[in-house]
Amino acid sequence: MSRLKIMAASVLLLSATACSSSPPSGQPETVSYEIVLENTSTMDALDTSAGKADIVLAPGVWAVLTSGTLFEAGGSASTSLEALAEDGNNGPFLIDLKGQDHIDQSEILGASHGTSYDDAPILPGDVVTVRIDALSDQRFGLAAMFAHSNDIMIALPPEGIALDRELDSTIEVAAELAYWDVGTEQNEEPAVGANQPGKQSEAGAGDVESGTITKLDNNEDAAGFAYPAIADFVRLTLKRVK
Numbered sequence: 001m002s003r004l005k006i007m008a009a010s011v012l013l014l015s016a017t018a019c020s021s022s023p024p025s026g027q028p029e030t031v032s033y034e035i036v037l038e039n040t041s042t043m044d045a046l047d048t049s050a051g052k053a054d055i056v057l058a059p060g061v062w063a064v065l066t067s068g069t070l071f072e073a074g075g076s077a078s079t080s081l082e083a084l085a086e087d088g089n090n091g092p093f094l095i096d097l098k099g100q101d102h103i104d105q106s107e108i109l110g111a112s113h114g115t116s117y118d119d120a121p122i123l124p125g126d127v128v129t130v131r132i133d134a135l136s137d138q139r140f141g142l143a144a145m146f147a148h149s150n151d152i153m154i155a156l157p158p159e160g161i162a163l164d165r166e167l168d169s170t171i172e173v174a175a176e177l178a179y180w181d182v183g184t185e186q187n188e189e190p191a192v193g194a195n196q197p198g199k200q201s202e203a204g205a206g207d208v209e210s211g212t213i214t215k216l217d218n219n220e221d222a223a224g225f226a227y228p229a230i231a232d233f234v235r236l237t238l239k240r241v242k
């Protein structure tokens with residue numbers, strides 16, 4: 001049984017016995033959030049050596065964590081995280097998360113049909129939303145491929161962000177997103193490389209890289225390619241609604 005269900009059952013029991021739905025002091029509350037991710041870029045916002053290109057994201061995978069992390073900084077990427085970061089194919093990673101005890105719940109953010117970049121890229125101006133129900137001591141994690149790359153994703157910190165905000169508060173957390181190179185495919189110039197989604201011959205095409213999951217410094221990868229500042233093209237807000 002999930003912690004949320006256990007909590008819900010506990011609240012019901014308290015209601016029946018003490019006519020109160022408030023959790024005992026010090027216990028986590030049930031909380032609900034509306035989460036909105038917007039690609040705020042305009043068309044042709046990316047300057048490359050081959051001309052201008054749109055900034056596009058793949059749908060993301062979000063998760064509510066009871067502990068631990070969504071991915072392991074410094075570790076080797078699983079084949080499912082590789083698929084998320086190389087091809088915007090989120091299905092395998094979602095299946096992996098659903099089998100992990102420290103992940104209370106997880107789903108796709110940004111695809112009303114299917115789960116992948118090919119199904120539903122998040123284009124300039126697109127807005128995607130999800131509502132989550134969680135506990136106030138849990139954390140929220142998110143990862144999505146930066147689609148004009150070989151194996152770069154944008155993600156919240158691996159341990160997620162806190163969900164113990166004030167009721168009705170809205171927080172903007174784009175500044176907490178960072179680029180991560182998951183270390184499975186050698187990087188080419190963003191939006192120019194032939195082995196990136198939309199251009200590659202098949203999923204997974206590209207030169208193998210035996211690296212680790214590494215956060216980019218100053219929006220620049222180890223090969224020297226620069227990426228646009230995330231807060232310049234993403235708005236990510238969490239509003240606590242319950």
Ligand SMILES: [Ca+2]
Pocket residue numbers: 150151152181182183184185186187209
């Ligand atoms: Ca790479």
Ligand SMILES: [Ca+2]
Pocket residue numbers: 086150185195196197200203204205206
């Ligand atoms: Ca590739």
